[in-house]
Structure formats: C-alpha cells, structure tokens
Amino acid sequence: MTDPVLLSPPDVGPLEESSVLDALRSGWVAPAGPDVEAFEREVAERVGCGHAVALSSGTAGLHLALLAIDVRPGDVVVVPTLTFVATANAVVYTGAEPVFVDCEPATGNLDPDLLAELLRDLRAGGRRVAAVIPVDMFGACADYTRILPLCAEAEVPIVVDAAESLGATHVGRAAGSFGRAGVFSFNGNKIITTSGGGMLVSDDADLVARCRYLSTQARQPVPYYEHTDVGYNYRLSNLLAAVGRAQLRRLDDMMARRRQLRELYAKLFAAVPGVRVLADEDTAANCWLTTIVVDPAAAGWRAAELGAHLGAQDIETRPVWKPMHLQPVFAGRRALLSGTAERLFTDGLTLPSGSAMTEVQVARVLTEIERFLQCR
Structure with a gap:
C-alpha cells in the first residue's frame, strides 16, 4: 500500500533537528530566549521591515495588530470574503464588525475596484472604517499598487494578512511589508513552519512594542506581577523559533x-x-x-x-x-x-x-x- 500524498506537509530535516537540539540543550525552552530574538531579527531583515515580534500564531498577530491601531467595538474592518476564517475572527475578537468584499478572478485576491466602492459607501453611511486587511491568497501578493492609494485617500490603515506569502514580492517589495503591519503564519502546512506560530512585522517601533507588551499578558516592567491592561499569552516558544530559523535558511x-x-x-x-x-x-x-x-x-x-x-x-x-x-x-x-x-x-x-x-x-x-x- 502506498503512502498518502498530502497537500502541503511540513518539510523538515536534519537542520531543523539539530537546531531544536541546540535550543533544548541551551536551557531556553520557554517563550523567550536567544532563538526567539534571532528569529525576529532574521524575519524582519528578510522582509525589509524595521521590527518584528514572534507569536504563537498568525491569528494572534492579526488580533494584536488590530488592537495596536486602535480598532474598537462598533468599528468596521474590511476583509476579503475569500480567505481563511482567522482573518475575520481576529476582527471579531476586537468587537469590530467584519465587512466582506469580493475578489479578482485571476488571483483570488481582494478586488481594488470593489474596495474603492465599499469604502465610499461605508464612509457615506457614517461608519468608522478602522482598517482594511488584504490577504495574499495562496502565496501571491494582493495588488498593493492599487490598494495602498485607495486606503491612503480614505485615511484607512492597512494590516496585511501575509499568512501564506512569506518570500513573495509585489513590484520588488516583500510580502508583509505593506501598510501599518504585516502578519505571517508558520502553521504546519505553510511554506515554512514552526509547528504552530506566527510573526508580526512593521516599521512602526511603537506599534511593535505595543504588540510585544500585549503578547506577554501585558505584564508591567516591575519585579512583581502587575497588570494595568488585559493581555494575551501569545508569545512563540524558543524551541519553535529554533525550527523557524532553520526553515528560514531553506x-x-x-x-x-x-x-x-x-x-x-x-x-x-x-x-x-x-x-x-x-x-x-x-x-x-x-x-x-x-x-x-x-x-x-x-x-x-x-x-x-x-x-x-x-x-x-x-x-x-x-x-x-x-x-x-x-x-x-x-x-x-x-x-x-x-x-x-x-x-x-x-x-x-x-x-x-x-x-x-x-x-x-x-x-x-x-x-x-x-x-x-x-x-x-
């Protein structure tokens, strides 16, 4: 009997094995450590962004990015209807309302013409459009050449769902580097994997600092546990970051x-x-x-x-x-x-x-x- 052929299984081997073993022997097995910090630097460098924060999932990255740009209950966030449910779920986590927009037939990516129409209609109706989340379907970047000016004119920030597109580019610019923030997924079936995990990247140092703070249960920088905000347990473990670093090299x-x-x-x-x-x-x-x-x-x-x-x-x-x-x-x-x-x-x-x-x-x-x- 032949083995099943899977859609997109993890591609791991000796390099990942030795990287995890080194991390394990280092004693850094918690969601902090040298491999986490190095993985953040390496992904940021690959994408061409100034900052990155390693997280437990791409979904966590979307949630934190929306919180960091002040998406609030009652706001509207535009989401492509053709996407994995995590894109829309992250909007709901904030209390905002996802409004869906259709896609282009050639790529499956968000249709800029429909986006322009929807933004006009929402603003005419008095709704606060707090963000647009383009999704790079199956590893092909959305048409940011058209999307960025539309959102800039409407004064709506962009959070890029680049869960599927690490390594892709649009007119020479790396996937995930558009808008206020970009988010990658390192789930088991993605082009590189950390088993489960994600990364938020941005040139906005304050935004990344806010996301990093919220991802560690919003703990205050004091010797004891003190919290003035509701935070989340969203950090990536050092062991998984070691896997990610090996994957990124490949x-x-x-x-x-x-x-x-x-x-x-x-x-x-x-x-x-x-x-x-x-x-x-x-x-x-x-x-x-x-x-x-x-x-x-x-x-x-x-x-x-x-x-x-x-x-x-x-x-x-x-x-x-x-x-x-x-x-x-x-x-x-x-x-x-x-x-x-x-x-x-x-x-x-x-x-x-x-x-x-x-x-x-x-x-x-x-x-x-x-x-x-x-x-x-």
Whole structure:
C-alpha cells in the first residue's frame, strides 16, 4: 500500500533537528530566549521591515495588530470574503464588525475596484472604517499598487494578512511589508513552519512594542506581577523559533521546489480546455499552493470530480476557501459581492504542492491526473 500524498506537509530535516537540539540543550525552552530574538531579527531583515515580534500564531498577530491601531467595538474592518476564517475572527475578537468584499478572478485576491466602492459607501453611511486587511491568497501578493492609494485617500490603515506569502514580492517589495503591519503564519502546512506560530512585522517601533507588551499578558516592567491592561499569552516558544530559523535558511530552495511543481501542473493542463492555474502569471508568488480553476462547460468535468478521483488514490486535494459570506457564523454580515469568490469555491481545486514531495510522489500525482483526463 502506498503512502498518502498530502497537500502541503511540513518539510523538515536534519537542520531543523539539530537546531531544536541546540535550543533544548541551551536551557531556553520557554517563550523567550536567544532563538526567539534571532528569529525576529532574521524575519524582519528578510522582509525589509524595521521590527518584528514572534507569536504563537498568525491569528494572534492579526488580533494584536488590530488592537495596536486602535480598532474598537462598533468599528468596521474590511476583509476579503475569500480567505481563511482567522482573518475575520481576529476582527471579531476586537468587537469590530467584519465587512466582506469580493475578489479578482485571476488571483483570488481582494478586488481594488470593489474596495474603492465599499469604502465610499461605508464612509457615506457614517461608519468608522478602522482598517482594511488584504490577504495574499495562496502565496501571491494582493495588488498593493492599487490598494495602498485607495486606503491612503480614505485615511484607512492597512494590516496585511501575509499568512501564506512569506518570500513573495509585489513590484520588488516583500510580502508583509505593506501598510501599518504585516502578519505571517508558520502553521504546519505553510511554506515554512514552526509547528504552530506566527510573526508580526512593521516599521512602526511603537506599534511593535505595543504588540510585544500585549503578547506577554501585558505584564508591567516591575519585579512583581502587575497588570494595568488585559493581555494575551501569545508569545512563540524558543524551541519553535529554533525550527523557524532553520526553515528560514531553506526558504528560497523550498519556494523553488514549489515553483517547479506549479510549472509541472501548468504544463499538464496547458492543453486541457477550460482549466487554468490561479495566479499563474505572478512570477513573484511563493507558490505556496497551486490551485486550478475549472470551467465545467468547457472542460466537460468539474473540479470536485478530479478531487474525488485523486482522493480515491489517497492523494489529498482541497477546495478553495469557502467564502466568509457563506459561513454560517457570519450569516447576514454586510458584503459587497461580484460572485467571483463563490465561483472559485465551486470551480477551484488545490493540488499537492509541498516542497518535500518526492519525485515518485510527483509522478504518481501527475499520472493519476492524466488517467482522470483520459477518461473524460
């Protein structure tokens, strides 16, 4: 029996093992220590930001960033409807209201034209728009060339959900470096992992200091435990930071491998009517996950049918994120929609994209896709 082919499993090896062992032997096993501090410096340098704070998750980073820019109950925060639920959940944690906006068909990223319309409508209605959170879908940066001026004109700060896009760029500028703050995720399936973890980056030293303070239960700098604010247990452990430092050293190679996989998929589907690779023209994406979009009328089959075929062969696939406006938890929330996110959810399929995939696994996936296509 063959082993399952997973969507994006952790890619770890001897370097991560030795880094964790060194950290363990150092005695620094708490959410503080030299590897945490070094990991912060190294990520900030990679992204080109002045400051960083290592956290227990990307979700924690979004929550703290929103608090640090003074998002309050009753405020509105604009969130792409096509995203993982954490983006919207972080808004709710603050007591603010997420308002959803649809995406561009070519990339799945926030649609700047709809954003401009939504910002005008919200301001005309007297709502305080406290932030916009663009999301870099599947490792391709949103169109910050258009988004930044729109938000600047509306005087609305940007917090970038770069959970999926470490290593990507937009017009030569690193993912996560746009707006007031950027947030990365190092969850187990991300392009680099710390098992669980995240990082907030910013050029705003005061914002990062505020987030660091809140992430350590808002403890005052006195010899005893004193708290004048409600804080959170959001810091990253030193052991996990050691894993992250090793992963960061391998990031470019892991991106190159995922790019290679994307090119193989693109070549396979190039002659298949009605099938395209999402954001395939973005050569600056990190290729975290490769997603195909299927027009069933042109292809003669549906994305879910390919997913079912591969699943029967123990090959993991996944639909595109179910849009937030369709989630029961957010039923009835305000949204400006074009139908694009719903079509991508229905017609999209994410294929195995992990940098640790062996040549045997890659050949197996491609062979099974070809078998499926030959039967259509």
